[in-house]
Amino acid sequence: xxxxxxxxxxxxxxxxKALHGVTLSVDEGELVAVLGANGAGKTTxxxxxSGTVKRDGELTFSGARLPxxxxxxxxxxxxxVPEGRGTFSxxxxxxxxxxxxxxxxxxxxxxDAARVFNYFPRLEERRDQQAGTLSGGEQQMLALGRAIMAxxxxxxxxxPSLGLxxxxxxxxxxxxxxxxxxxxxxxxxxxxxxxxxxxxASRAYVLEVGRVVxxxxxxxxxxxxxxxxxxxxx
Amino acid sequence: xxxxxxTWTEFxxxxxAGIREGSIYAGLALALVIIYRSxxxxxxxxxxxxxxxxxxxxxxxxxxxxxxxxxxxxxxxAFVGGVGIERILIRPVENASVLTIxxxxxxxxxxxNGLMSMIWGGQNRQFHGPFSTRTIDVGGVPISVQxxxxxxxxxxxxxxxxxxxRYTKLGLALRAAAVNPDSSRLVGVRVGWMLALGWxxxxxxxxxxxxxxxxxxxxxxxxxxxxxxxxxAAAVLGGLDSPVGAVVGGILLGVTITLLGRYVExxxxxxxxxxxxxxxxxxxxxxxxxxxxxxxxxxx
Numbered sequence: 001x002x003x004x005x006x007x008x009x010x011x012x013x014x015x016x017k018a019l020h021g022v023t024l025s026v027d028e029g030e031l032v033a034v035l036g037a038n039g040a041g042k043t044t045x046x047x048x049x050s051g052t053v054k055r056d057g058e059l060t061f062s063g064a065r066l067p068x069x070x071x072x073x074x075x076x077x078x079x080x081v082p083e084g085r086g087t088f089s090x091x092x093x094x095x096x097x098x099x100x101x102x103x104x105x106x107x108x109x110x111x112d113a114a115r116v117f118n119y120f121p122r123l124e125e126r127r128d129q130q131a132g133t134l135s136g137g138e139q140q141m142l143a144l145g146r147a148i149m150a151x152x153x154x155x156x157x158x159x160p161s162l163g164l165x166x167x168x169x170x171x172x173x174x175x176x177x178x179x180x181x182x183x184x185x186x187x188x189x190x191x192x193x194x195x196x197x198x199x200x201a202s203r204a205y206v207l208e209v210g211r212v213v214x215x216x217x218x219x220x221x222x223x224x225x226x227x228x229x230x231x232x233x234x
Numbered sequence: 235x236x237x238x239x240x241t242w243t244e245f246x247x248x249x250x251a252g253i254r255e256g257s258i259y260a261g262l263a264l265a266l267v268i269i270y271r272s273x274x275x276x277x278x279x280x281x282x283x284x285x286x287x288x289x290x291x292x293x294x295x296x297x298x299x300x301x302x303x304x305x306x307x308x309x310x311x312a313f314v315g316g317v318g319i320e321r322i323l324i325r326p327v328e329n330a331s332v333l334t335i336x337x338x339x340x341x342x343x344x345x346x347n348g349l350m351s352m353i354w355g356g357q358n359r360q361f362h363g364p365f366s367t368r369t370i371d372v373g374g375v376p377i378s379v380q381x382x383x384x385x386x387x388x389x390x391x392x393x394x395x396x397x398x399x400r401y402t403k404l405g406l407a408l409r410a411a412a413v414n415p416d417s418s419r420l421v422g423v424r425v426g427w428m429l430a431l432g433w434x435x436x437x438x439x440x441x442x443x444x445x446x447x448x449x450x451x452x453x454x455x456x457x458x459x460x461x462x463x464x465x466x467a468a469a470v471l472g473g474l475d476s477p478v479g480a481v482v483g484g485i486l487l488g489v490t491i492t493l494l495g496r497y498v499e500x501x502x503x504x505x506x507x508x509x510x511x512x513x514x515x516x517x518x519x520x521x522x523x524x525x526x527x528x529x530x531x532x533x534x
Contacts (some may be wrong), residue, residue, distance in 0.1 A: 050420065052419070074420055074422035075422045080420045088417060089414075091413070095410075098406055101421070102403065146421065175319075
């Protein structure tokens with residue numbers, strides 16, 4: 001059974017429909033990518049899962065219906081790192097991390113923070129700094145760190161590479177791979193950079209105007225003529 | 235009017251009176267800021283909410299309770315009342331324009347004022363405070379126990395709140411919900427309840443301010459109206475966004491207007507409020523965000 005399953009999910013912003021029936025699934029411990037051009041509905045797909053957009057259709061998470069409200073979704077074990085990273089810019093790095101652990105009743109916050117600092121030593125150096133003063137890369141680390149603090153079962157990640165230097169992108173995807181193997185977190189990642197995404201994902205879905213047009217394993221997609229031409233650029 | 239010769243003893247007494255006034259403004263200004271930060275709205279009912287709870291204290295004391303027995307009961311009632319007001323009156327208009335919410339708080343002020351006149355009547359009542367009005371000697375300056383009590387009680391509450399906001403998980407969630415509601419939902423914070431909690435805390439601050447000032451003035455349904463104006467001024471002075479600013483602004487304003495009223499002849503006691511507002515106007519020309527209101531640094 002899949003951890004996350006979407007069947008014919010539609011979503012709208014006011015009168016504008018952004019998703020026209022998306023069906024996808026993420027298995028336990030899997031990293032799945034969602035590819036597509038601007039406006040294809042990638043971000044909306046993540047928002048439909050986390051409950052931050054009005055949606056319809058069948059959504060199940062580890063066998064149960066996904067709650068409608070964002071707060072409840074977070075409590076169910078889904079961490080969403082949104083576009084623009086959603087850090088609390090006025091709060092300190094440490095406070096951001098503490099907030100990540102907000103839904104957890106038990107468990108040691110300090111221990112988890114130590115794990116985060118192990119992944120991203122830079123965050124420990126900046127522990128008491130206001131999050132808004134961090135560089136883009138550091139903010140992305142903080143956003144991931146905050147997500148780790150929640151000990152989620154599924155991580156929704158929106159454009160982690162956006163605006164970051166290639167070296168940082170490599171580092172972030174390296175951490176993602178570790179998180180996946182060591183913490184058993186499943187990941188659904190939206191990415192403009194299709195080459196990068198396919199290098200790390202086991203499977204991927206290609207969206208066009210709010211629909212899944214192609215899906216398959218990363219190898220299959222790399223061999224697919226139209227995907228290669230439109231998204232991989234060779 | 236002749237202003238008597240300047241003595242340091244009198245100056246110190248005036249200073250103490252100013253700090254006492256200021257600590258009341260500080261508490262009320264902090265209540266305004268807490269609500270403003272989370273809803274971007276000035277709560278015009280803050281004064282009447284405070285007076286209403288002070289009347290409840292008066293009734294309890296009339297029924298034989300001592301001040302310090304009534305005190306926690308009133309705070310509990312204020313908290314529940316504040317939360318209830320948010321849930322029942324503010325929640326339905328939460329996503330409406332700021333103007334709509336402002337009108338709702340104005341309506342609430344009128345409603346509470348009318349209710350107070352209906353229940354307790356419009357006349358002045360004497361409110362017996364917990365502190366004696368006799369003076370004690372503080373470094374050669376006679377200062378009333380009441381003034382000291384008011385300052386200590388008000389500032390103790392402020393300090394307690396500061397610790398709560400800084401060190402507890404709930405306090406952190408309250409701050410997070412105020413600065414970034416969307417991200418707060420994503421980490422599982424129930425933002426709606428945080429707003430209600432903010433109203434509860436604001437109501438408690440108001441109740442303390444009301445119960446502290448009532449023994450100094452007289453208790454009537456309009457007791458807090460002028461004080462609320464000063465509290466607005468204090469909050470703007472400190473920066474509407476800044477809790478620290480509200481407290482500093484409150485004390486600063488209390489001291490400034492007390493000293494101005496005493497030592498600047500043409501201001502006296504009648505021109506205190508306009509003088510305070512003039513000062514703030516001048517300050518805002520130099521620092522539009524208020525003393526402590528700062529824009530968060532953002533890099534993307």
